[in-house]
Amino acid sequence: MLDVCLLGTAGMMPLPYRWLTACMTRYNGSHLLIDCGEGTQIAIKEKGWSFHPIDVICFTHYHADHISGLPGLLLTMGNAERTEPVLLIGPPGLKKVVESLRIIAPDLPFEIEYKELKEKEETITVKGYQIHAFKVNHNISCYGYTVEILRGGKFDVERAKGQNIPIKCWNRLQKGETVTEDGITYTPDMVLGTARKGLKVTYCTDTRPTKTIVEAAKGSDLAILEGMYAEPEKIAKAKQYKHMTFYEAAKIAKEAEVSKLWLTHFSPSLVGAESYMEKVREIFAQTSLGKDGMSVDLQFEE
Ligand SMILES: [Zn+2]
Numbered sequence: 001m002l003d004v005c006l007l008g009t010a011g012m013m014p015l016p017y018r019w020l021t022a023c024m025t026r027y028n029g030s031h032l033l034i035d036c037g038e039g040t041q042i043a044i045k046e047k048g049w050s051f052h053p054i055d056v057i058c059f060t061h062y063h064a065d066h067i068s069g070l071p072g073l074l075l076t077m078g079n080a081e082r083t084e085p086v087l088l089i090g091p092p093g094l095k096k097v098v099e100s101l102r103i104i105a106p107d108l109p110f111e112i113e114y115k116e117l118k119e120k121e122e123t124i125t126v127k128g129y130q131i132h133a134f135k136v137n138h139n140i141s142c143y144g145y146t147v148e149i150l151r152g153g154k155f156d157v158e159r160a161k162g163q164n165i166p167i168k169c170w171n172r173l174q175k176g177e178t179v180t181e182d183g184i185t186y187t188p189d190m191v192l193g194t195a196r197k198g199l200k201v202t203y204c205t206d207t208r209p210t211k212t213i214v215e216a217a218k219g220s221d222l223a224i225l226e227g228m229y230a231e232p233e234k235i236a237k238a239k240q241y242k243h244m245t246f247y248e249a250a251k252i253a254k255e256a257e258v259s260k261l262w263l264t265h266f267s268p269s270l271v272g273a274e275s276y277m278e279k280v281r282e283i284f285a286q287t288s289l290g291k292d293g294m295s296v297d298l299q300f301e302e
């Protein structure tokens, strides 16, 4: 249904066996990527997911560890014979940053469309994804994202029959479209029940904890949050460079009542991460250490 992969888990710099933090989703034949640091295309290749269907790329911010892999990725998508436009979403300056990077990747067989975020929170609907961008607190302009698949109400066959709605209209009504047939207009609310729970993933890295993150992540099936530092004494560093510790991420997951938390964006200095997890799970039990390439296929509830 909604396939989510944490492509890499490193912050600042890629390491052997640890690519830079990025997340990719697959839904209904469309891929969405969040962040694209150096080597992200290798992580995608290792996972075995395709380049051609990448329709949307979101950027949290323009530190190199989140965007410097873009020119190479775009070239690879071109080599995969992509011709459909690609939508890029990111904080102010998006077009300038990307066009500068594209000096080394000028010829692409597809258009690039830009959506520069201006507001503190913005919602963009594309290819069946509802993307919610929300401003966070890093040392440059930075956004977190939720990616949602909304789910309409159940189709009520008896109601459709009772109102003599032609069967050929049912499929489109089920998809939420309004249909006119023989001069009569039928609307989805005539046959659909109340909206059901969809799927929701939150991705947020390079920030201090904020109330907005908790609100945006509310009820997520999966939250992928930054855990730059595990050592409790590194809280001072976290505050100085505007990052989060394992414990702060776990507290957000708890307050947002998410189903599970994957930690990511680990400091290159981090060793023995597992030894800190007992304390982290005291705050939020469903916490896992992110691993490169880990993925989950989220399904609608019955
Ligand atoms: Zn970073």
Ligand SMILES: [Zn+2]
Residues within 6 Å of the ligand: 061, 063, 138, 206
């Ligand atoms: Zn950063």
